[in-house]
Amino acid sequence: MLLLVLQEESEYTTADRVKEKMVDRATRTTLASIPLLRTKAGPRDKDAWVVRLKEEYQTLIKYVQNNKEADNDWFRLESNKEGTRWFGKCWHIHELLKYEFDVEFDIPVTYPATSPEIKLPELDGKTAKMYRGGRICLTDHFKPLWARNEPKFGIAHAMALGLGPWLAVEIPDLIEKGVVTYTQKTDS
Amino acid sequence: MSVAELQKKVKELEEELRRVKHGGAAPREKITEMSGEVVDTNPYSRLMALKRMGIVSDYEKIRTHTVAVVGVGGVGSVTAEMLTRCGIGKLLLFDYDKVELANMNRLFFQPHQAGLSKVEAAAATLESINPDVTFETHNYNVTTVDNFDHFMSRIQNGSLTGGSVDLVLSCVDNFEARMAVNRACNELSQTWFESGVSENAVSGHIQFLIPGETACFDCAPPLIVASQIDERTLKREGVCAASLPTTMGIVAGMLVQNVLKFLLNFGTVSYYLGYNALSDFFPTMIVRPNPQCEDSWCKKRQEEYQAKLAAQPPKEKEVIVEEEEVVHEDNDWGISLVDEDEPAPPPGTTSVVSGLAEGITVAYDRPAPTANTGAEEVGADDATSLDDLMAQMKAL
Ligand SMILES: [Zn+2]
Numbered sequence: 076m077l078l079l080v081l082q083e084e085s086e087y088t089t090a091d092r093v094k095e096k097m098v099d100r101a102t103r104t105t106l107a108s109i110p111l112l113r114t115k116a117g118p119r120d121k122d123a124w125v126v127r128l129k130e131e132y133q134t135l136i137k138y139v140q141n142n143k144e145a146d147n148d149w150f151r152l153e154s155n156k157e158g159t160r161w162f163g164k165c166w167h168i169h170e171l172l173k174y175e176f177d178v179e180f181d182i183p184v185t186y187p188a189t190s191p192e193i194k195l196p197e198l199d200g201k202t203a204k205m206y207r208g209g210r211i212c213l214t215d216h217f218k219p220l221w222a223r224n225e226p227k228f229g230i231a232h233a234m235a236l237g238l239g240p241w242l243a244v245e246i247p248d249l250i251e252k253g254v255v256t257y258t259q260k261t262d263s
Numbered sequence: 264m265s266v267a268e269l270q271k272k273v274k275e276l277e278e279e280l281r282r283v284k285h286g287g288a289a290p291r292e293k294i295t296e297m298s299g300e301v302v303d304t305n306p307y308s309r310l311m312a313l314k315r316m317g318i319v320s321d322y323e324k325i326r327t328h329t330v331a332v333v334g335v336g337g338v339g340s341v342t343a344e345m346l347t348r349c350g351i352g353k354l355l356l357f358d359y360d361k362v363e364l365a366n367m368n369r370l371f372f373q374p375h376q377a378g379l380s381k382v383e384a385a386a387a388t389l390e391s392i393n394p395d396v397t398f399e400t401h402n403y404n405v406t407t408v409d410n411f412d413h414f415m416s417r418i419q420n421g422s423l424t425g426g427s428v429d430l431v432l433s434c435v436d437n438f439e440a441r442m443a444v445n446r447a448c449n450e451l452s453q454t455w456f457e458s459g460v461s462e463n464a465v466s467g468h469i470q471f472l473i474p475g476e477t478a479c480f481d482c483a484p485p486l487i488v489a490s491q492i493d494e495r496t497l498k499r500e501g502v503c504a505a506s507l508p509t510t511m512g513i514v515a516g517m518l519v520q521n522v523l524k525f526l527l528n529f530g531t532v533s534y535y536l537g538y539n540a541l542s543d544f545f546p547t548m549i550v551r552p553n554p555q556c557e558d559s560w561c562k563k564r565q566e567e568y569q570a571k572l573a574a575q576p577p578k579e580k581e582v583i584v585e586e587e588e589v590v591h592e593d594n595d596w597g598i599s600l601v602d603e604d605e606p607a608p609p610p611g612t613t614s615v616v617s618g619l620a621e622g623i624t625v626a627y628d629r630p631a632p633t634a635n636t637g638a639e640e641v642g643a644d645d646a647t648s649l650d651d652l653m654a655q656m657k658a659l
């Protein structure tokens with residue numbers, strides 16, 4: 076069913092849509108390798124949330140391992156001990172240069188019915204493809220896709236379906252416009 | 264100069280000082296009792312005239328009411344201003360955002376307020392417009408765990424008398440915040456209104472939600488006004504959302520009009536009222552709760568409401584049975600039409616879910632979750648502790 080949705084949505088002709096379409100194809104394969112979650116619990120659910128949090132970590136670890144194996148390692152995340160605040164780094168390789176950004180988000184009280192709103196604070200105000208506070212603007216099909224698949228989708232899926240495609244489309248554009256410039260970071 | 268003359272001079276200077284301090288306009292003194300006297304110094308005379316004309320039976324009652332406005336943006340700020348001018352008793356304002364110059368295509372905020380928190384800036388302006396209103400501001404995000412309990416406690420204890428507020432008005436701009444308001448109101452059994460403007464700025468809606476009695480925000484996919492624009496031709500390149508002060512002003516007007524009708528008990532309150540700006544079409548409908556709602560508190564409130572109906576004398580029950588017959592057989596969401604005399608919808612609008620009024624559609628279909636990405640589920644009885652998993656993640 077998921078495949079069907081992505082195909083339906085990818086018949087657009089504008090430049091953005093073509094780029095999204097390319098992203099979708101890659102995303103489809105990625106998605107198949109991210110484990111699905113079992114427990115429907117949000118951060119106010121005490122014990123059930125701890126179970127869910129373990130599942131979140133398990134899927135994230137698997138996803139990052141997959142990315143490394145596929146030579147497509149592109150983010151690191153960690154959380155506070157309650158698992159309500161997440162932060163880390165994501166990066167995008169463009170013409171052999173690594174562009175790295177801080178990423179952060181809170182787990183909303185209505186999670187997993189609503190997805191987390193991923194933020195890239197450094198890019199706040201630099202692109203119109205963002206809402207206030209550096210929240211990334213998701214494609215039209217992200218929300219329906221999340222709604223159809225919750226609670227089986229978790230943070231790893233939000234990264235793969237939300238932030239991944241966003242970076243792939245927006246960062247080259249921001250580099251081209253000169254809004255984002257390369258700066259050497261200490262880690263390699 | 265005589266003492267009297269000096270006293271007069273002091274008074275004049277005090278008045279001038281007050282004017283300068285408040286940017287030219289002196290705030291008026293508080294008014295202890297609303298009067299209907301028609302004099303140019305009475306800010307309530309035209310409102311109290313509603314009584315004389317027989318529209319409202321007891322307008323002064325508005326001063327006993329408390330309303331919480333969540334989201335003080337394009338719709339919320341105008342909503343708060345209207346309620347302030349109407350002489351509402353108390354307003355609670357929630358928003359975590361700051362005023363930006365990019366907001367200046369909207370009403371209410373002014374360029375010199377850029378950089379201030381929206382709730383702080385709004386309260387300052389509103390207080391000068393009507394010092395009789397009590398304001399309480401909270402500069403935080405209601406969707407996070409840290410703030411949610413406090414948010415709920417203010418809904419529960421924030422009224423003028425320390426009890427529940429009379430209404431919560433959701434004027435937020437995103438799904439997550441609407442869902443948070445929905446959750447809070449379901450848990451607290453709090454009556455509320457939801458409002459929204461589409462991201463293409465040419466439609467909007469308001470919805471009246473009574474937990475258990477009408478659909479909650481989670482009972483069905485979000486209901487939106489059919490835009491007649493083929494989503495596939497809608498260009499979103501380079502922007503997230505457009506906005507117009509007109510659409511936001513109209514939605515705020517629709518919202519406050521229904522708030523006044525509810526609080527002051529006149530006319531009929533619309534359960535769902537849409538606005539299609541392209542054709543000036545205003546669809547209305549009522550949405551019944553979904554017995555399979557994902558929100559457990561919603562289901563609890565539905566049971567309570569059904570029990571309440573069952574306990575009522577049979578005559579009233581008959582009316583309810585009639586209403587329920589309107590529910591369409593093939594209707595997944597328990598959505599039923601009450602007003603069948605809608606004007607003909609503009610061409611090109613279709614309902615995705617049957618039972619929706621013409622011109623109203625769902626934001627997306629939401630069938631039963633059937634995730635099939637080809638992926639396995641995570642191991643259920645993984646003995647690794649959370650701390651170990653966190654450490655593993657860090658070591659990657
Ligand atoms: Zn519900």
